[in-house]
Amino acid sequence: MNAEVDQISIQQFSEKAYLDYSMYVILDRALPNIGDGLKPVQRRIIYAMSELGLSAISKHKKSARTVGDVLGKFHPHGDTACYEAMVMMAQDFSYRYPIVDGQGNWGSSDDPKSFAAMRYTEARLTAYAKVLLDEVKKGTVDWTPNFDGTLVEPKLLPARLPNVLLNGSTGIAVGMATDILPHNLIEVGQACIYLLDHPKATLDDISSIIIAPDFPSHAEIITPKSDIRTLYETGYGSIKVRAFYTKEDGDVVITALPYRVSGAKIVEQIANQMRAKKLPMVDDVRDESDHKNPNRIVIVPRSNRVDSDALMSHLFATTDLEKSYRVNFNMIGLDGKPQVKNLLNILTEWLVYRIQTVRKRLQFRLDKVLERLHDLDGLLIAFLNLDEVIRIIRTEDEPKPVLIKRFNLSDRQAEVILETKLRHLARLEEMKIRAEQKNLEDERLKLEKILNSERRLKTLVKNEILEDVEKYGDDRCSPLVERSIAVALTDEDLNPAEPITVVLSEKGWVRAAKGHDIDAESLTYKSGDEYHSSVKVKSNQSIVFLDSTGRSYSLLGSTLPSARGQGEPLTGRFNPPAGAFFTNVFAGDDDDKYLMVSDAGYGFVAKFSDMLSKNKAGKALLTLPEGAKVLNPKIINSVQDDMLAAVTNEGRLLIFSLNKLPMLSKGKGNKIINISPARVASRTEFVVDIVLIQMEENLMIHSGQRHFTLKKDDIEHYRGERGRRGNKLPRGFQRVDHLSVISKEKEQA
Numbered sequence: 001m002n003a004e005v006d007q008i009s010i011q012q013f014s015e016k017a018y019l020d021y022s023m024y025v026i027l028d029r030a031l032p033n034i035g036d037g038l039k040p041v042q043r044r045i046i047y048a049m050s051e052l053g054l055s056a057i058s059k060h061k062k063s064a065r066t067v068g069d070v071l072g073k074f075h076p077h078g079d080t081a082c083y084e085a086m087v088m089m090a091q092d093f094s095y096r097y098p099i100v101d102g103q104g105n106w107g108s109s110d111d112p113k114s115f116a117a118m119r120y121t122e123a124r125l126t127a128y129a130k131v132l133l134d135e136v137k138k139g140t141v142d143w144t145p146n147f148d149g150t151l152v153e154p155k156l157l158p159a160r161l162p163n164v165l166l167n168g169s170t171g172i173a174v175g176m177a178t179d180i181l182p183h184n185l186i187e188v189g190q191a192c193i194y195l196l197d198h199p200k201a202t203l204d205d206i207s208s209i210i211i212a213p214d215f216p217s218h219a220e221i222i223t224p225k226s227d228i229r230t231l232y233e234t235g236y237g238s239i240k241v242r243a244f245y246t247k248e249d250g251d252v253v254i255t256a257l258p259y260r261v262s263g264a265k266i267v268e269q270i271a272n273q274m275r276a277k278k279l280p281m282v283d284d285v286r287d288e289s290d291h292k293n294p295n296r297i298v299i300v301p302r303s304n305r306v307d308s309d310a311l312m313s314h315l316f317a318t319t320d321l322e323k324s325y326r327v328n329f330n331m332i333g334l335d336g337k338p339q340v341k342n343l344l345n346i347l348t349e350w351l352v353y354r355i356q357t358v359r360k361r362l363q364f365r366l367d368k369v370l371e372r373l374h375d376l377d378g379l380l381i382a383f384l385n386l387d388e389v390i391r392i393i394r395t396e397d398e399p400k401p402v403l404i405k406r407f408n409l410s411d412r413q414a415e416v417i418l419e420t421k422l423r424h425l426a427r428l429e430e431m432k433i434r435a436e437q438k439n440l441e442d443e444r445l446k447l448e449k450i451l452n453s454e455r456r457l458k459t460l461v462k463n464e465i466l467e468d469v470e471k472y473g474d475d476r477c478s479p480l481v482e483r484s485i486a487v488a489l490t491d492e493d494l495n496p497a498e499p500i501t502v503v504l505s506e507k508g509w510v511r512a513a514k515g516h517d518i519d520a521e522s523l524t525y526k527s528g529d530e531y532h533s534s535v536k537v538k539s540n541q542s543i544v545f546l547d548s549t550g551r552s553y554s555l556l557g558s559t560l561p562s563a564r565g566q567g568e569p570l571t572g573r574f575n576p577p578a579g580a581f582f583t584n585v586f587a588g589d590d591d592d593k594y595l596m597v598s599d600a601g602y603g604f605v606a607k608f609s610d611m612l613s614k615n616k617a618g619k620a621l622l623t624l625p626e627g628a629k630v631l632n633p634k635i636i637n638s639v640q641d642d643m644l645a646a647v648t649n650e651g652r653l654l655i656f657s658l659n660k661l662p663m664l665s666k667g668k669g670n671k672i673i674n675i676s677p678a679r680v681a682s683r684t685e686f687v688v689d690i691v692l693i694q695m696e697e698n699l700m701i702h703s704g705q706r707h708f709t710l711k712k713d714d715i716e717h718y719r720g721e722r723g724r725r726g727n728k729l730p731r732g733f734q735r736v737d738h739l740s741v742i743s744k745e746k747e748q749a
Contacts, residue, residue: 021174022173022174022175026173026174026332026338027332027336027338028040029041029171029173030171030172030173030177030178031169031171031173031176031178031330031331031332031338032164032169032171032178032180032331032332033156033164033331033332034162034164034331034332034333034334034341034346034349034350034353035156035157035159035334035350035353036132036156036157036158036159036163036164037159037162037163037164037165037166037167037169038132038163039085039169039171040075041070041075041077041081041082041085042085042089043154043156043157044070044074044075044153045066045070045075045082045085045086045089045100046089046099046125046129046132046133046157047074047133047136047153047154047157048066048069048070048073048074049066049100049123049124049125049129050125050129050133050136051069052065052069054066054123054124054125055124055125055129055130056101056124056125056126056127056129056130058124060101060103060122060123060124061122061123061124062118062119062122063083063086063102063118063119063121063122063123064118064119066086066123067079067082067083067086067118070082073146073151073153074146074147074151074153075147076147079118083118084113086100086118087102087106087107087115088112090102090106090123091106091107091112092216093108093112093216093217093260094112094216094260095167095182095216096167096168096182096183096184096185096214096215096216096477097126097128097163097166097167097185097472098126098128099125099126099128099129099132099167100123100124100125100126100129101123101124101125101126102121102122102123103121103122103123104116104120104121104122105120105121106121109257109260109261109262109263109294109295110262110263110264110265110289111262111264112260127472128472131159131160131161131163131468132157132158132159132160132163133157134160135158135160135357135361136154136158138158138361138364138365139360139361139363139364139365139367140158140357140360140361140364141154141155141156141157141158142154142155142156143155158357158361159353159354159357160354160464160465161185161188161189161192161465161468161472162188162192162346162347162350164180164331164346164350165180165182165183165188165346165347166182166183166185166188167182168180168181168182168183168213169331173338176330176338177328177330178328178329178330178331179325179326179327179328180327180328180329180330180331181213181215181239181325181327182213182214182215182216183210183213183214184214184473184474184476184477185468185469185472185473185474186469186473186474186475186476187209187210187211187214187476188210188347189465189466189468189469189473190209190469191206191209191210191347192347192350192351192354192462192465193462193466194206194209195347195348195351196351196458196461196462197462201344202344203229203232203233203342203343203344204229206232206343206344206347207229207232207343210232210343211225211228211480212228212239212478213239213325213327213478214476214477214478215241215258215259215477215478216259216477217241217256217257217258217477218244218255218256218477218478218479219241219242219243219244219256219257219258219259219478220242220243220244220256220478220479220480220481220483221239221240221241221478221479221480221481222240222241222242222322222481222482222483223238223239223240224482225480228480231327232342232343232344233342233343234342235327235328235329235330235340235341235342235343236327236328236329236340237326237327238324238325238326238327239324239325239327240322240323240324240325241258241259241323241324241325242258242316242321242322242483242486243256243257243258243261243266243316243321243322244256245312247308250300250301250304251298251299251300251301252298252299252308252311252312253296253297253298254295254296254297254298254299254321255293255295255296257295257297257321258321258322259323259325261320261321261323263287263289263295263297264287265320266297266319266320266321267285267286267287267297269318269319269320270282270285270299270315270319271285273319277558277559278494279311279494280302280494281302281303281306281311281494282299282300282301282302282311283300283301283302284298284299284300285297285298285299285300286298286300299311299315310493313484313486313487313489314486314487314488314489314494316486317486317487317488322486328340329341329342329343329346331346333349334349334352334353354461354465355457355458355461358457358460358461358464359451359457362447362450362451362457363451365443365447366444366447366451369440369443369444369447370444371412372436372440373437373440373444374410374412374413375412375413375416376433376436376437376440377413377437378409378410378412378413378414378416378417379413379416379417379420379433380430380433380434380437381407381409381413382407382417382420383429383433385407388406389403389407389417392406393418399418400414400415400418403417403418493540494540497538497539497540497541498514498539499514499515499516499536499537499538499539500512500513500514500515500516500536500537500538500539500557500560501513501515501516501518501520501534501535501536501537501563502534502535502536502537502543502557502560502585503518503520503523503531503533503534503563503567504532504533504534504545504570504582504584504585505525505526505529505530505531505532505567506529506530506531506532507526507528507529507569508569508570508571508581508582509525509526509529509566509567509568509569509570510545510560510561510567510568510569510570511523511560511561511562511563511566511567511568512539512557512560512562512563513562513563514563516536518534518563520534523563525566526566532582533584534585535585535586535587537557537587538557539557539558540556540557540558541556541557541587541589542554542555542556542557542587542612543555543556543557543560543585543586543587544585544586544587544608544611544612545570545574545582545584545585546582546583546584546585546586546621546622546630546633547576547577547580547581547582547583547618547630548580548581548582548583548629548630549576549577549580549624550598550620550621550622550623550624550630551576551577551580551617551618551619551620551621552612552613552618552619552621552622553570553573553574553576553613553616553618553619554611554612554613554614555573570582573616574616574617574618575616575617575618576617576618583630583632584630584632584633586633586635587608588608588635589608590607590609591608591609592607592608592635592636593605593607593608593635593636593639593663594606594607594608594611594634594635594636595633595634595635595636595644595658595661595690595692596633596669597631597634597646597669597672597687597690598622598624598625598628598629598630598631598668598669598687599628599629599630599631599680599686599687599688600624600625600627600628600675600677600680600686600687601646601648601671601672601673601674601675601680601686601687602625602628602668602669602670602671602672603661603669603670603672603690604661604662604663604664604667604668604669604670605636605639605658605661605662605663606621606663606664606665606666607663607665610665610666619666620666621666622666622667622668622669623666623667623668623669624668625668625677625680625681626677626680626681627680627681627683628680628686629686631687631689631690634690634691634692636658636692637692637694638694639658639659639663640658640659641694641695642657642658642692642693642694643655643656643657643658643692643693643694643695643719644656644657644658644661644672644690644691644692645692645693645699645718645739646672646673646687646689646690646726647687647688647689647690647701647726647729647736647739648673648675648685648686648687648688648726648736649685649686649687649688649735649736650685650728650734651728651729651733651734651735651736652673652725652727652728652729653701653718653726653728653729653736654672654673654718654720654724654725654726655693655699655715655718655719655720656719656721656722658692660722661722670722671722671723672687672690672722672723673687673724673725673726674723674724674725674726675687688736688737688738689736689737689738691739691740691741692741693715693741696743697741697742697743698711698712698715698741698742699715699739699740699741700739700740700741700742701729701733701736701739702736702737702738702739702740703732703733703734703735703736703737704737706732706733708730708733709742
């Protein structure tokens with residue numbers, strides 16, 4: 001017989017299954033509860049350890065024993081994940097207030113996951129764990145069956161302090177995450193006390209007490225107070241932490257690292273920069289950390305002239321010596337729903353939980369007191385009528401109902417009388433009963449007064465918080481300090497500004513010679529190669545290379561090979577198009593302006609910064625028409641005052657104001673002198689040379705061995721609108737080789 005089967009679509013099944021999984025991950029795995037600040041695995045580890053008797057004053061037991069109990073009784077998941085959760089609660093560099101006291105190798109700040117296997121380590125609870133466990137057996141918690149229904153476990157632990165803030169939490173659920181940073185116990189405790197005394201307190205009042213998170217590290221929190229205030233108001237944000245350093249005999253000594261940052265990783269990051277020649281001012285870096293000094297990294301500057309503060313600012317910007325931590329106060333509230341809460345809501349809601357917990361504890365104790373008083377009333381009746389009680393017990397087959405009827409006792413009282421041992425029937429016991437009655441009656445009155453008064457209940461909660469603050473509180477570890485923004489040093493700052501001469505050969509080999517008094521043409525070149533061009537610059541300047549296709553490439557002068565050899569090919573540094581060769585090398589400051597021209601008669605003005613490119617394939621700077629070639633770029637003194645003179649191979653000269661050309665970052669540019677594209681493509685006509693001249697300067701025309709000078713009146717004859725054909729030069733000077741500019745002073749000399 002076929003059983004009935006419900007049929008649903010795959011879409012419905014998938015949606016329900018994924019939703020169930022999502023809710024499980026959110027509520028039972030990834031997010032902490034506001035009540036005790038713990039995830040389920042953490043709560044089960046702590047409770048299992050308490051059940052094993054692993055208090056702070058007991059002997060340590062093997063971690064494998066604890067993990068076995070946790071998995072076998074409460075948490076049917078992987079042993080590795082469970083043990084890692086236990087390890088984290090034992091690491092004083094991970095938890096602000098560790099809950100587990102480990103013995104053995106529990107990892108280090110350099111490598112938190114370097115802990116030994118659980119069969120080698122031993123553990124017990126810390127004294128702080130009493131904050132979470134002290135009231136478990138006092139009627140304060142709700143119990144739920146474990147995974148197989150054979151045991152019960154607490155839904156929440158009765159935390160005496162807001163552990164969710166003290167130790168923080170991180171976790172990734174489905175569609176949400178949490179990042180709660182640790183805080184200082186004294187500050188959080190004082191904020192709770194202030195809220196109990198001032199129920200209408202504002203977030204500003206609380207923020208003046210809890211000034212910032214407090215990491216288990218002495219690194220500095222440098223986030224502005226206004227940003228921290230916004231973070232506490234929204235529940236979202238980030239906290240920036242910076243390493244602390246001092247100066248010792250010229251060396252920089254880092255003594256505190258940001259939260260969960262490895263000293264070994266910092267040394268590696270600095271060493272990588274040194275190998276890449278990005279820290280020329282650093283001579284050495286050493287990790288001198290030991291048991292006495294857990295964090296001690298020594299940075300040795302190359303000389304005492306190095307600005308240590310500027311160096312550290314650079315390292316803060318480029319290494320994990322400064323780190324940002326995301327904040328997301330997402331947690332499960334008392335209503336069982338995940339929500340991002342602000343600081344005031346967290347403390348207010350936790351105090352509601354704490355007051356409820358204390359009320360349960362007092363009520364549980366009151367019930368126990370009333371039960372005991374009831375029992376003592378019955379015992380006292382028995383002592384006052386001892387002979388009759390003994391007779392009934394000796395003679396009656398069922399003494400219990402007879403006792404109840406004879407002395408008007410309850411069933412419980414009769415049971416207590418019957419279970420009393422003979423040795424407790426001495427007259428001295430009556431005195432003890434009356435003394436106990438008095439003490440319990442006093443306690444009953446006290447408990448009822450507290451339970452019937454909201455003010456007394458809050459006072460009790462406040463006093464207990466104050467007691468725990470004095471017992472477990474400590475000074476703030478992470479100081480809140482105002483610091484300037486870390487700025488990475490530029491390549492120019494990192495490299496000394498030494499004069500160099502960059503030499504480019506015909507075959508595209510490059511090198512840099514120290515000094516500006518270098519005769520570049522007299523240097524030795526590879527066989528079949530020769531001098532092409534050179535430029536005098538500073539070693540911290542960028543050098544631009546232009547290829548035959550109009551693409552620009554850039555390198556820092558300090559990265560070029562020495563001129564003591566024959567250099568290296570630029571094709572090893574760049575990836576120019578097939579068949580392209582390098583035609584020009586030049587340099588300048590970012591705001592310097594250059595005239596970019598093709599011999600097709602097109603050009604534009606470009607900033608030097610627009611020519612730079614970090615791409616190995618370069619930047620398409622100058623677009624060349626068919627058949628055109630790149631002319632040497634010309635540096636511009638003044639766009640407004642300079643005039644541009646362009647001459648073709650047919651002897652046509654045109655002069656016009658440079659401000660008629662546009663300023664572009666790349667492109668073909670505007671027409672300078674009118675040449676037919678077909679004639680350019682066939683190389684029949686093209687621009688031979690261009691120069692920039694000013695009003696007080698003269699233009700010299702060079703044609704073979706001959707030359708002549710165009711003075712002011714002559715120049716006016718060749719001036720015209722940009723893009724015109726220009727006027728012909730005199731016969732005999734129409735085969736122009738190049739143009740040059742001479743001042744009047746040079747001409748007179």
